[in-house]
Amino acid sequence: MKNLLLxxxxxxxxxxxxxxxxxxxxxxxxxxISAVDYETTINAEALKEHLFIxxxxxxxxxxxxxxxQKKAAEYIKQFYLENNIKSPLGKDDFFQEVxxxxxxxxxxxxxxxxxxxxxxxxxxPNEVVIVTAHYDHVGIDKDGNIFNGADDDxxxxxxxMLMAKxxxxxxxxxxxxxxxxxxxxxxxxxxGLVGSRFYTENPIFPLxxxxxxxxxxxxxxxxxxxxxTPEYIYLIGSDKLSQELHxxxxxxxxxxxxLELDYTFNADNDPNRFYYRSDHYNFAKNxxxxxxxxxxxxxxxxxxxxxxxxxxxxxxxxxxxxxxxxAWELANRKDRxxxxxxx
Numbered sequence: 001m002k003n004l005l006l007x008x009x010x011x012x013x014x015x016x017x018x019x020x021x022x023x024x025x026x027x028x029x030x031x032x033i034s035a036v037d038y039e040t041t042i043n044a045e046a047l048k049e050h051l052f053i054x055x056x057x058x059x060x061x062x063x064x065x066x067x068x069q070k071k072a073a074e075y076i077k078q079f080y081l082e083n084n085i086k087s088p089l090g091k092d093d094f095f096q097e098v099x100x101x102x103x104x105x106x107x108x109x110x111x112x113x114x115x116x117x118x119x120x121x122x123x124x125p126n127e128v129v130i131v132t133a134h135y136d137h138v139g140i141d142k143d144g145n146i147f148n149g150a151d152d153d154x155x156x157x158x159x160x161m162l163m164a165k166x167x168x169x170x171x172x173x174x175x176x177x178x179x180x181x182x183x184x185x186x187x188x189x190x191x192g193l194v195g196s197r198f199y200t201e202n203p204i205f206p207l208x209x210x211x212x213x214x215x216x217x218x219x220x221x222x223x224x225x226x227x228x229t230p231e232y233i234y235l236i237g238s239d240k241l242s243q244e245l246h247x248x249x250x251x252x253x254x255x256x257x258x259l260e261l262d263y264t265f266n267a268d269n270d271p272n273r274f275y276y277r278s279d280h281y282n283f284a285k286n287x288x289x290x291x292x293x294x295x296x297x298x299x300x301x302x303x304x305x306x307x308x309x310x311x312x313x314x315x316x317x318x319x320x321x322x323x324x325x326x327a328w329e330l331a332n333r334k335d336r337x338x339x340x341x342x343x
Contacts, residue, residue: 055150063139065110134189156216177331196279215280223296242289
């Protein structure tokens with residue numbers, strides 16, 4: 001594998017070093033080299049600022065359909081408005097409504113909403129990379145304890161917000177992506193991946209034009225099994241439908257971020273079945289290549305102790321930047337990644 005990656009790695013390295021931000025890097029990729037300038041928008045301080053709000057008691061655990069989830073949705077929407085990031089739904093409508101009758105019958109879940117923002121592509125605007133994270137969590141227990149869900153999945157939620165800001169800044173500078181990038185915050189993940197299923201059954205962008213889904217669910221902590229080697233991220237699904245996507249991911253990481261990419265949970269016989277347990281799976285079911293970014297389960301998973309003060313912010317920054325660089329490459333390369341397996 002390493003030998004196969006040497007050539008694209010060389011090209012990406014040269015792209016990183018050149019000073020002409022509008023020059024393409026090679027015949028296979030049109031990556032705009034100024035990605036390294038915009039990654040600084042995604043920094044530990046900004047991640048911390050927004051995560052302490054998203055995972056605050058004020059958001060009441062963000063349970064689907066409840067007031068806390070609505071408060072979080074409004075906060076995310078206002079962030080996009082304040083940063084002049086558009087919605088594909090038009091004007092200031094960032095909410096894709098998910099009606100109560102879409103949830104399991106008898107669940108008592110009220111109407112909810114996915115949130116979507118996007119940065120329109122300059123050359124192939126009808127092709128789209130969708131980056132997802134769920135912003136719901138599990139709410140408040142009968143004793144009034146709030147489950148803040150800082151890592152699960154406040155970490156993914158805020159990463160999406162800052163990635164969108166970085167792409168919008170690039171576009172404002174004349175260096176916007178060639179393909180469109182959509183930032184989809186889904187609801188109802190904790191109760192069965194409902195928001196992402198609703199989106200794929202009612203897509204805003206045609207599924208056949210969706211070239212990849214990058215899904216972030218818990219990237220802010222350290223798995224107890226990785227305490228000695230914390231500079232890692234678990235990747236799941238990158239080679240399930242597109243070997244080319246897997247190779248792009250490896251090359252981008254080697255060039256820009258240098259995390260250990262751990263595929264432990266990517267095995268077909270993984271007893272945890274994480275490939276089937278987050279929102280990317282609803283895209284994969286529709287033959288859209290996916291990568292699931294995940295830092296693992298920890299002692300505070302689904303407990304009231306999953307709070308923003310326990311996040312490893314510099315590591316969180318690095319992981320979020322990996323997703324950003326991967327999205328940048330996918331949006332700007334000459335050809336969309338090839339789908340070589342269908343399920």
